[in-house]
Amino acid sequence: MAFEENSLPLKLRPYACDSNTCIEFKLIREVNDLEDANLSFHPEMTHQIYGENEQIFGYKNLYIQMYYLSCSLDLYLSIKYDDKITPDKADGIEPDDIREPLLNYLPNKFYTNLDRFLMQLKIQPKIQPYGHQLHAYRLSDRTFEIYKADFNCAGFRDFHQRLRTFLIFYIDAASYIDEDDDKWVIYLLYERYLNKSGEQCYGIIGYMTVYLYYAYPDKIRPRISQVLVLPPYQRSGHGKRLLERVYKDFKSESNIVDITAEDPSGEFVSLRDYVTVQLCQTMNIFSVNNLKQSGFTKEMIQKARxxxxxxxxxxRRIYEILLLKYTNVHNEDEFKQFRLDIKQRLYQPIKFNKKSHALLQDPAYQALLTDPDKRKAYLEKEFQTVYEYYQEILHSLDKQN
Structure with a gap:
């Protein structure tokens, strides 16, 4: 039922809840994790399940537990509440259905009995990573490994159907990929750890899906589709390492044209900028002398590809970020040259779109073409946005180094 909580009568407001708040996730490694509140995390979005307002009506103190075993991702689902509204108490309004909208996105098999769910803990050390290992790294005395898999790996489809459920809660407008299409490759990020019995386990912490598109006449153009690092492991550099490994994986393959991304979010754009600048900054073509003397060249495009x-x-983005790195922003002439370079690039779409009939009817676009002062103000505003963003990328790179 779509509603605004404040629009409800006071007596009914206790029966309305934010669906992002009432759903609790946990990645379970030990029985004691059930009681550890520090392991809890919540969805960022639930609008695909419970509607645009992300509200569930009809239950007092609603509490939905979605607990996953860290290695196998076996799921335990529990729906609890203190009271459920009845139509006679709510002017004929029925309570929302909690289960059915949620079941549309869950794997076919999950547990509703906690004891049976916890019995699966004993087999977690037997769960091995899918695919083959590409890389391993240490971070804060913990070990992480990256694997590459596809849907031909035994048992991987079932595992992926459990893993993909997180997408709906963390990626806007997410949809599930076609597991029958053999052009999908999946990069999996695990933490290798010892359980309390000293047994080695592999807990999944993130993944990336890549589709191998055909590129004429006999090439492949990989397109990154979905990237997710689970919330307990975010802001630790895992996404950067995962994306970097994808570039390194395709680096030596002569039939790869270039790596693209499907509808990249702002967060992914920043991630890609960081990773690609880091990969390219030691190349001779991006040296300070080349950048300042030659400007942006076709040779840069070819070498990076x-x-x-x-x-x-x-x-081009890499060129601009590195050019800023080597520009003395306190030197008026140097900074002016950098600013002009960026503004020339920003002006190109305006010039290019002169033939667009729809844009020509737009008064704002007309003003950019005919009014030098408005065009100057527009380009200056856009430049400042780009400049501040590039500074953030360079600051992140400096911190890492």
Whole structure:
């Protein structure tokens, strides 16, 4: 039922809850984790399940537990509440259905009996990573490993159907990929750890899906579709390492044109900028002398594509970020040259779209074409946005180094 909580009569407001708040996730490694509140995390979004307002009506103190075993991702689902509204108490309004909208996105098999769910803990050490290992790294005395898999790996489809459920809660407009299409490859990120019995286990902490598109005449253009690091492991650099490994995985394959991304979010754009600048900054073509003397060149595009399978548009971003790195912003002439370079690029779409009939009817676009002062103000505003963003990327790179 779609409603605004404040629009409800006072007596009914206790029966309305925020669906993002009432759902609790946990990744369970030990029985004691059930009682550890520090392991809890919540969805960022539930609008695909419970509607645009992300509200559930009809239950007092609603509490939905979705607990996953860290290695197998076996799921335990529990729905609890203190009281349920009845139509006679709510002017004929029925309580919302909690289960059915949720079941549309859950795997076919899950547990509703907690004891049976916890019995699966004993087999977690037997759960091995899917696919083959590409990389391992240490972070804060913990070990993480990256694997590459596809749907031909035994048992992987069932595992993926459990893993993909997180997408709906963390990626806007997410949809499930076609597991029958053999052009999908999946990069899996695990933490290797010892349980309390000293047994080695592999807990999944994130993943990335990549589709191998055909590129004429006999090439492949991989497209990154979905990237997710689970919330307990975010803000630790795992996404950067995962994306970097994808570039390194395709680096030596001669049939790869370049690596693209499907409808990238702002967060992914930042991640890609960080990773690709880091990969390219030691290349001779991006040296300070080359950047300042030659400007942006076709050779840069070709070298970045040959070396790291980076697209031309992304190469331009790398050029601009590194140019800022080597520009003395306190030197008026240097900074002016940098600013003009960026503004020339920002002006290109305006010039290019002169033939667009729809844009020509737009008064704001007309003003950019005909009014120098408005065009100047527009370009300056856009430049400041770009400049501040590039500073953030460089600051992140400096911190990492």
């Amino acid at each position: 040959d070396e790291w399978k980076i697209t031309p548009v992304q190469t």
